[in-house]
Amino acid sequence: MKLNIQRITISFITLLAVLGLLLPPLLAFSQTPTEERTQLEQELKKLEAEINAIEGDITKTQKEKKTLENNIYILRSKIYKLDLEIQKSGKLVQDLKFQISDTEASIGQTLTDVEVKKAQVSDILRKLAQEDVKTFPEMVLSSSTLSGFFSNVLALELLNQKNKELLANLTELQSYLAVQKGNLESEKQEEEHYQRIQVLQKKESQNTKTQTEQLLQVTKGKESEYQKLLDDRKKEAAQIRNRLFELIGVPQAPTFGEALAIANSVSAQTGVRPALLLAVLTQESSLGKNVGQCYVANTQTGAGVRTNGVAVKNVMKPTRDVQPFIQITQELGKDFTKTAVSCPIPSVGGYGGAMGPAQFIPSTWTRYRSRLALALGRPADPWNIHDAFYAAALYLGDYGASKQDYNSEWRAAMIYFSGTTNTRYRFYGDSVMRIAAGYDADIKALANNNGPLSQQ
Structure with missing residues (x-):
């Protein structure tokens, strides 16, 4: 009988311990919305x-x-x-x-x-x-x-x-x-x-x-191997030139060397640094690839299907982008129902509809269409790599990127992303500038080891 009492006592203590672990989450569920928001703000400040x-x-x-x-x-x-x-x-x-x-x-x-x-x-x-x-x-x-x-x-x-x-x-x-x-x-x-x-x-x-x-x-944790890696510039230059430069909305990705040649050409006309332009397009392609590609099917609602045939709502905002999209595709001789655009983010309920490597929505592309046509001598194509680079450079240049200083470029990248310079989105601008710094190093490596790209 004494043994049973001990077991009961131990079981009771164990139960209390378990309850002690469970109580904080239970209490969390009892918080009011205001308390939850306050706690969330405190956690954000700490982070x-x-x-x-x-x-x-x-x-x-x-x-x-x-x-x-x-x-x-x-x-x-x-x-x-x-x-x-x-x-x-x-x-x-x-x-x-x-x-x-x-x-x-x-x-x-x-x-x-x-x-x-x-x-x-x-x-x-x-x-x-x-x-x-x-x-x-x-x-x-x-x-x-x-x-x-x-x-x-x-x-x-x-x-x-x-x-x-x-x-x-x-x-x-x-x-x-x-x-x-x-x-x-x-x-x-x-x-x-x-x-x-x-x-x-x-x-x-x-x-x-x-x-x-x-x-x-590669270094096997050895300092000597790391220093050797730093000195191996010629091999690095060849790798830089030939690696693929991934872009959304194009059938075949160009090499970095080919993408840089286009960026250099566009830079000469717009004043936007090649490295910044490449960085923005890298970010936009990453976003576009994550959400996938869709086709617009219903011009009244903007609904459509993924490229695999799965039905999707809100592929494109009907009141803002559907008619400009139809005009753009008709001008280029494309079937709008078979021309892929970005899909919406399912968990948010917003709209997709961004076109090509630069991920312009149709209504924004329309604002630049006449300027692009004047510069190119033909209708601009959002899915053409050169035209997409040119459109992105014009947009960035309009918001100060052609000044070629850090703050102006950061600001232009932020506006490209969200239309604002809201610092809550600063990761995008900071990330673009980090990527641009990396591309700058790649461009210098190419110039130092192989001469200017345009001479290759």
């Missing part, structure tokens, strides 16, 4: 502080001697930083989902209020219409007393006044509803931007992990 600290550490290490140990440390720090940034983007998406939920609930309530006001207005108008058909003698005779007649007249005046107030309230509600719907669209677009940034962060994280593994494999 941002940690990200900034790691960035400072990386910058400091980069200034030190180029050793294998330092390089591996930098790469691993970048991976950790990217993991934190992915977490941060996830929390920003979560925060936006709270906002979207609040806005949708508010829209629902406003719609209910609108219907109530409409019913009240309809009821008053019906009563006024019934009284309106009566002649003056009928109105007098229908009242048992003279005071009753005047009471009826006063009641009609009050109904008229009430009707005016209700109509004014209804107008205000409808205006407010339009604002709410605009806010909802903006919030969903913002969520889409964060989702796209997460795609880039995950890709960069994977690339950095692969780079770290390859570096350790």
Whole structure:
């Protein structure tokens, strides 16, 4: 019996321990939406502080001697930083989902209020219409007393006044509803931007992990092998020139050398650095490949199908992009139902519709169509590599990239991504500038070892 009591005691203690582990999550579920948002904001601040600290550490290490140990440390720090940034983007998406939920609930309530006001207005108008058909003698005779007649007249005046107030309230509600719907669209677009940034962060994280593994494999962890690798420039130049430059929306990817030749040609005409142009197109192609390619099928709704035949909603925004898309494809002799564009991000509910390597949406491409045609001497094709490079350079140049300083280029890249310089999306701009710095090093390696590309 004593043994049984001990077992019961131990079991009870174990149960308490388990409950202790389970209680925090249970308590988390009991948080109010306001408390959840507050906690989320605190977590975001903590992540941002940690990200900034790691960035400072990386910058400091980069200034030190180029050793294998330092390089591996930098790469691993970048991976950790990217993991934190992915977490941060996830929390920003979560925060936006709270906002979207609040806005949708508010829209629902406003719609209910609108219907109530409409019913009240309809009821008053019906009563006024019934009284309106009566002649003056009928109105007098229908009242048992003279005071009753005047009471009826006063009641009609009050109904008229009430009707005016209700109509004014209804107008205000409808205006407010339009604002709410605009806010909802903006919030969903913002969520889409964060989702796209997460795609880039995950890709960069994977690339950095692969780079770290390859570096350790090639050098076998030996400093002498690493220094030898740094000195081997001629072999590197050949690899740079011949590696494929992946682009979305083209049947065959060019080599880096071919892409650079196009970027150099476009740069001479627009003033936008080749490295920046290549970096932006790299980012856009990464995003386009992640969401996949779709065809527009329904011009009224913008719905369509993936290239594998699976039905998809919101391939293209019907009120903004479908008609420009039809015009662009007709001008080029293409069948719009068989011309691939980017698919929407399924979890967000926004629209796809971006075209070719530069990932322009049709309405934006239309703004540049006449300038491109004037420069090219023919209709521009979003799926033509040269035309896509040229369009991207014009866009970036319009927002200051032709100044060729860091801040101007960063700003232009940010606007290319989201139409704003909102620092919450700064990963895109920062990433473009990092990629551009890498391409700059590649371009210098080609020039130092093989001479200018145009002479090859």
